[in-house]
Amino acid sequence: METIKQDVVIVGGGPAGMVLGLLLSRLNYHVMVIEKNENFDRDYRGEVLQPRFMELMQKVNLHQTILELPHTKIRSGHFYHNHKEIGRFPFHDLSHDFPFGMWMPQPILLDGLHQKCRLNPHFKLLFGAHVKRFIYSDQQVTGIVIEDKEKKETIIEAPLTVGADGRFSTVKRLGKFEHEYEYYPGDILWFTMPCPPDWKGKFQFHLDKPYPYLILPKHPDAVQVGLALPLGKLKQFKQMAFPTFKDHLKELNPHFREFAATVPDFSSFVPLQAKTHYMKQWYKNGCLLIGDAAHCSSPAGAIGVSLAVTSAVIAAEVIHHTFQSTSLRLDQLHDVQARCGEEIKRIHQIQNRLGNALFSTSPFFQTIRPFVLSVLTRTSLISVLLRKVVTLPASFEVDSKLSR
Numbered sequence: 001m002e003t004i005k006q007d008v009v010i011v012g013g014g015p016a017g018m019v020l021g022l023l024l025s026r027l028n029y030h031v032m033v034i035e036k037n038e039n040f041d042r043d044y045r046g047e048v049l050q051p052r053f054m055e056l057m058q059k060v061n062l063h064q065t066i067l068e069l070p071h072t073k074i075r076s077g078h079f080y081h082n083h084k085e086i087g088r089f090p091f092h093d094l095s096h097d098f099p100f101g102m103w104m105p106q107p108i109l110l111d112g113l114h115q116k117c118r119l120n121p122h123f124k125l126l127f128g129a130h131v132k133r134f135i136y137s138d139q140q141v142t143g144i145v146i147e148d149k150e151k152k153e154t155i156i157e158a159p160l161t162v163g164a165d166g167r168f169s170t171v172k173r174l175g176k177f178e179h180e181y182e183y184y185p186g187d188i189l190w191f192t193m194p195c196p197p198d199w200k201g202k203f204q205f206h207l208d209k210p211y212p213y214l215i216l217p218k219h220p221d222a223v224q225v226g227l228a229l230p231l232g233k234l235k236q237f238k239q240m241a242f243p244t245f246k247d248h249l250k251e252l253n254p255h256f257r258e259f260a261a262t263v264p265d266f267s268s269f270v271p272l273q274a275k276t277h278y279m280k281q282w283y284k285n286g287c288l289l290i291g292d293a294a295h296c297s298s299p300a301g302a303i304g305v306s307l308a309v310t311s312a313v314i315a316a317e318v319i320h321h322t323f324q325s326t327s328l329r330l331d332q333l334h335d336v337q338a339r340c341g342e343e344i345k346r347i348h349q350i351q352n353r354l355g356n357a358l359f360s361t362s363p364f365f366q367t368i369r370p371f372v373l374s375v376l377t378r379t380s381l382i383s384v385l386l387r388k389v390v391t392l393p394a395s396f397e398v399d400s401k402l403s404r
């Protein structure tokens with residue numbers, strides 16, 4: 001079996017893996033990213049980027065690169081009840097440098113990062129290969145065995161293996177990492193439909209009965225709708241005759257009628273478990289978890305990419321410091337979690353409270369929900385709350401070496 005030696009092997013070419021790979025290769029480390037898919041094409045993934053993401057990119061001098069990629073700016077978020085607007089927040093209340101959210105599909109973002117990585121001879125990306133097992137020396141992970149689509153196995157030897165392979169991480173399973181908590185209040189059922197003219201550039205939350213839904217802009221002229229279904233509702237829908245489900249959709253919002261009339265079957269609807277999880281320990285025996293593999297947040301806040309990239313940026317700095325120290329003590333990598341874990345937990349707590357509000361089936365809660373939101377938006381408390389989630393804390397700093 002062929003053996004390739006690297007400084008760091010990263011499993012997963014999502015936002016976390018690609019940002020870490022780029023930053024480490026800029027610091028002259030030999031890095032290989034292993035991505036199980038053949039390319040970056042993926043649908044129904046993090047497409048809305050919050051100001052926090054651009055603030056992070058600015059810290060590592062990648063903001064101009066990102067701004068040059070095709071995107072649409074989102075200037076405001078709007079709350080509705082019974083199709084009437086009950087409040088809004090402008091993004092300029094949230095971030096000074098980046099007063100907008102961005103719509104950018106992940107294939108565009110990942111390809112843009114890859115173009116930048118390619119400038120560096122130390123960076124390698126292997127598509128169409130997945131991790132099969134770890135290799136160990138003295139109970140320490142010293143690399144991985146990967147398998148490509150022809151079933152050919154290769155050993156990638158590296159002092160550090162990083163699991164950036166998302167919410168269903170194989171690295172997490174192989175390394176027997178344990179959850180500190182998991183939270184699963186409901187499901188989001190996604191579909192894409194043409195954008196009505198008056199919905200362009202708006203981030204919308206509809207707090208209607210029997211359940212709320214969110215509407216995100218999707219370039220160039222579509223919207224992505226996510227129905228926030230309490231636990232069990234998805235199963236009911238799947239058991240329904242499709243025409244009955246379509247009638248239900250038509251009643252939810254008059255703008256859904258045309259789409260519902262043309263859609264042939266359930267295949268146009270993509271369910272997603274709105275799960276949050278947090279791993280007890282992100283580093284163990286030569287293996288580090290980052291991004292969704294370490295801390296997965298509910299998609300309802302459109303914050304997953306920003307948080308995944310937070311732990312990737314911190315990991316780049318901590319790995320660099322660890323590899324620079326005279327004796328290579330990998331247990332210094334616990335610092336990644338120590339540096340950003342508590343803040344991510346606080347964001348999860350806010351998200352979980354919002355999740356309780358979003359997925360609640362209590363008639364009392366459903367009745368007061370629009371009232372509470374309209375008060376929050378009228379008093380600007382909503383901006384105070386959102387800033388804690390969608391922007392970087394003022395204290396967030398990284399080593400200037402990362403911005404070369």
Ligand SMILES: Cc1cc2nc3c(=O)[nH]c(=O)nc-3n(C[C@H](O)[C@H](O)[C@H](O)COP(=O)(O)OP(=O)(O)OC[C@H]3O[C@@H](n4cnc5c(N)ncnc54)[C@H](O)[C@@H]3O)c2cc1C
Binds near residue numbers: 013016017035048170
């Ligand atoms: C439907 C949906 C909508 C979302 N909307 C938003 C949004 O609007 N905004 C936002 O910020 N976030 C959103 N998120 C969350 C966001 O997509 C994730 O938080 C983010 O992509 C996490 O990045 P990551 O790099 O940690 O993991 P991922 O993006 O999941 O990347 C992991 C990569 O690892 C690869 N991989 C997995 N297993 C293996 C293996 N064994 N070997 C090799 N490679 C492997 C995968 O193919 C994948 O490319 C959404 C998520 C979903 C599912």
